[in-house]
Amino acid sequence: MVSYLSPNADEGVKRRILDYLGVGSVEELYVDVPSEILLKEPPDIGRGMNHIELERLVDSLLPKPPRLIFTGGGVADHYVPPLVDEIASRQEFYTSYTPYQPELSQGMLQALFEYQSLMAELLGMEVVNASLYDYGSALGEAGRFSMRVTRRRKIVIASSVNPERKAVLRTYLDPLNAEIVEAPMDRESGCISLDHLRPLIDDSTAMVYIEMPNFYGIIEEGAEDVFELAHSKGAIAAAGVDPLLAALIKPPGELGADLVVGEGQHLGSPMSFGGPSLGIFAIRMDMRFVRQLPGRLIGMTKTQEGLYRGYCMVLQTREQHIRKEEATSNITTSSSLMAVRAAIYITLLGPEGLRKLAEKIAYNTAYLRKRLSELDSFSVPFKGAAFKELAVSSSVPWERVNSHLLSRGVLGGFIVSRFFPEMDMGMNISLFSTTEKHGKSEIDELINLMREVS
């Protein structure tokens, strides 16, 4: 029955094996299961479908994707180069396990080392782990990390941090009796307010955290000052970053961050409803930090006779399989294949390609803002420079705008109050995003459609 997936399910083969085992049927291999809980019949999930039936079902369930996507909120519609998909579809990469046997798994190990190295350059950091689950849980780990390193319990974050990630941070810190304090932003610029931030940072502060861009798409212009403030009180200066922005502005490492987290899904992976994703976690090469790093780490080394280069997992004594409850994290399976995708993507675009792409997104964002200012019903509430994401206020209900857009195959902004009323601040905000997939004509089309609603 399942012999197309399990060759030994073939009746003849099965008989031979069972005879060898001296049992009459596979049921006899379950004699150790107490009979009162052993099922006589399999639980009913329906009959198995053949390939064609299943493909037809999938096609019938899924609608065609929209033609243009301008939705923001942490995921945007980026272009995935075909080579990234092709390499990631090689079974040697996608079917393998965590590289426990380095000699047989040099390919994955080297690719992960390259990911660590490329990401370190991009972020201006030195050590990047071999991936965490996603941006949010990377932030959760960052909070725990900073508490371990500093032995302090106060976490100061900008109020403009993405609310999905704030929620994850809270969950991760809940058992640690941490105090999470939000530093308000300046309503004019959309940037964090240094005057409000200063009194919040003190000798009990473990970490100060801001995002680039923040939830409203704004680039924190005072990042350097924020990190300096953190350092002046001995706290860890931490940044969350869109790695594409790091190709355009001074990377967090150069701005003074000790710790960087971010989402790598933007680097060559599809949106896929928000997952799988790639949690980026980067630190300076400071052994105080390295020893507390969560997640796997690949190191370059040599073969034992010293003749060739080789790669393997390093500093495993931090990890759960050795350190158990004292481990720096419980992470086991993480996001290796996504890290490989990011490595391919970065290598393929190269410094100039990444820079051009980031510039294009920056120009697009500015152009979208400029065109929106021509419309009566819409405005951009924050003055700060924005990248990729743009917060837009409206005097007409967003639902109406979005359904008009959708009727033309265009996916509009993310209506913030849908899931995060507290982040809307009564401003009726929708988050738009624009990527390299858009040009002038796509943005013009969006503006024209929005003009039609008023």
Place this chain on the structure above:
Amino acid sequence: MGFSQARWFFEDGLLEPTPFEIGRIGEGGVRVAEPEEELIEAVGSLEEVIPKELIRKELKLPGLSEPEVARHFNRLAQMNYGVDSGSYWLGSCTMKYTPKLVMRVADHPSIRNLHPYAPEELAQGLLRMLHELQEMLSVITGLPNYTLQPAAGAQGELVGALMIRKRLGDLGERRDEMVIPETAHGSNFASAAMAGFKVIRVPPSSDGTIDMNALKEAISERTAGMMITNPNTLGIFEDRVLEIAEILHANGSYLYYDGANLNAIMGWVRLSDMGVDVAHLNIHKTFSAPHGGGGPGAGAVGTTDELRDYLPVPVIVKEGNKYRLSYDVPRSIGKVRTFYGNVGVLVKAWAYLKMLGSDGVRESAAIAVMNANYVRKKLMECGFDVPYGRGRPCKHEFVISLAKLRKETGVRALDFAKALIDRGLHPPTMYFPQVVQECLMIEPTESDSLRELDKYVETMREIMKTAYERPEEILNSPKNAAVTRVDDSLANKVLWLSWKVYEKQKSQEELYR
């Protein structure tokens, strides 16, 4: 058996060089997009778009042409071993074959291109798949409520532990201890600790199952719960699981189930019937989603009704024929990751279960168990020592000990594993669980044919024989992989953790030798 892995190296001792060494610092290999002239004219120069002081001056990345990148990463792929390369009996990891159809489903443009905040009408099909997956998992495990949010098994453990913690808090109970068998996976201990519990370990009894006396001693009014794996990591079914559940429940504690080994019993026993209160399932083990060289995976968590109100938000709800994401979970522990989970992994499990159907689920488990018993008996006949569970059938995996071999020949489990590599087989899990000396944990899964089972057994017999006759041959393996043994003590000393760190330290390299 002959095997030779592709090996790309250069005379000067380099393996396939990194892009930093091949790389022209330059343009890169793909024309994605340049900013349009007209658009630049409309908004002004870059300085008017991005604060001038912030603009980056230097980006020291390599950039290769598309053919160069293609060759480089294809060569790396050739220096890696996957399930489609050959037998991959990595115990506890369930390296089963991934049907290509499930890969195609996840690759569907309508799933790939779905934005997480797309209106619900566009997400109906996907939400239906995810909801159906939850329902199928409920039917298989008997646990009525599911979240698909956790990104892997370990994150599922964290979710389960946090739910127990919060529930106890609501009951006004101060219970801060989690009981965990010594044979459990390392992540169990780490997850319990992350959730704020103190870990109490219990040793196995002489037959490899949980020692009931030790368990009774370990629990107290401080016990929040116990985490069990069943079949356990020795491949033995904990046949006193009902008694264990009873003891815990009578004590006011919860039973957590680590689903890493569900592949042995899916369709045969339901977790609810074992008295389980909360469990994670490793979608990337039992339900055929591939492991991706270490992720992405997914770790669905199922619970009884008592714990339902603690699930992470959002949950997928069905109202009439419509599906919706709901944040209305009164006592939710919150979120453990952004958005809804590793959806691209989860739909593979949906497709897999649709392919298998009820009978297929039960039969797959049985074949996995049958294969493991076949290999175990064959290996015992060859003289391999199975320290636990000899008198009963094993489940989907079992553990052998090479302690005797080591004593008599100096060949350790590690060396034995490297000899398997030379013969084209991925070695079993080594040195886990730690209660067994020089152990190999063997899980053939349902995917291997009888021919492959026999080949693996024969290879192990031959390695054992060679170890007695010419141990140095085994100690000097592998020779046929991309590299010979990798020096991990050097790696941990020099800590070349990135190309940048290496460049900085290169000049001092000789000092380390």
